[in-house]
Amino acid sequence: MSGRQKRLLVILVxxxxxxxxxxxxxxxLEENIVFFHSPS
Known part of the structure; x- marks a missing residue:
């Protein structure tokens, strides 16, 4: 693999x-966001 391909792979990973x-x-956060809603 050339250096360019390696760099591309690292960026993708x-x-x-x-x-x-x-x-x-x-x-x-979605599971815990219930606590942030004010009861109305």
């Missing part, structure tokens, strides 16, 4: 990791 981390955080 990084973005995938960031996306899954964001998805996990959003899922966790």
């Amino acid at each position: 990084g973005l995938t990791a960031l996306a899954s981390a964001a998805a996990l955080i959003l899922t966790a």
Whole structure:
């Protein structure tokens, strides 16, 4: 693999990791967001 391909792969893996981390955080927040709603 050339250097350019390696860099592209690293960037893709990084973005995938960031996306899954964001998805996990959003899922966790969604479960707890009930507590932030004021009862009306």
